[in-house]
Amino acid sequence: MKQGTIKNFFGNS
Amino acid sequence: MFEAKLQQGVIFKKIVDAIKDLVKSVNIDASTSGLSMQAMDSAHVALVSLKLNENGFKDYRCDRPITLGLSIENLSKILKCAGNDDTITLQTDEEEPSSLKFFFENQQASKISEFSLNLMSLDSESLGIPDTDYSSVIQMSSAEFSRICKELSSISETVEIETSKESVKFSVQGDIGAGSITVKNNQSDKDVDRVDLQIDQPVKLTFALRYLNMFNKAVSLSSTVSLNMSEENPLMVEYKIDDLGSLRFYLAPKISD
Secondary structure (H helix, E strand, O other), X not given: OEEOOHXXXXXXX | OEEEEEOOHHHHHHHHHHHOOOOOEEEEEEEOOEEEEEEEXXXXXXXXXXXXXXXXXXXXXXXXXXXXXXXXXXXXXXXXOOXXXXXXXXXXXXXXXXXXXXXXXXXXXXXXXXXXXXXXXXXXXXXXXXXXXXXXXXXXXXXXXXXXXXXXXXXXXXXXXXXXXXXXXXXXXXXXXXXXXXXXXXXXXOOOOOEEEEEOOOOEEEEXXXXXXXXXHHHHHOOEEEEEEOOOOOEEEEEEEOOOEEEEEEEOOEEOO
């Protein structure tokens, strides 16, 4: 498994 | 004019201590409704979100929204000069302030310290955090959660958190072996034993313990912590700060290669 990032889940507002 | 006075200045000191290993510089946004801050760690794996409501301050005034770009390390240096029983006041008169004034006052009003911190212009990258109905919400003693993470991190770098209707299981696998700690729903009167599970759907997610240990620096802000999880979503770890607001940490899970 690899580490996900916040940007994988939350888009730019 | 912006002025915010915290009766219990120690809370502000604890917040800064809790985030200073995770983020180096932040924009604090002040508006009529209070202070808010959002920042990611350099690897973009974790996100910190702080909200402090104006009602929680002893005095609060913000005539127009302003952004205060701060080095957390420098802020921490200044806050070290505040006593734990001091009130802390943040103040600036400027519309586009280049510095932020700090006043620390002890309970007897016999000692007043005044500092100014140079502000920075920071590119802010604000992410839209979706409102999520988390399918598993665990509320437990913050000290107990901290202990579990610390203990497991000596065995493995990652922890799998799996919820069921009755319990939450923290599992690790490392070079030396494997193990798990299961915490069951417990409606104890004692905060330290109490575990509230609200499980609409069980989840199973894997997280880096290094980050959870950093989040746990916030343990002194609240006796309880809530862990909010949904599949395919970052974990949201929330420390409620009495009447003042909340400090939330989001941690991206490990994902399949």
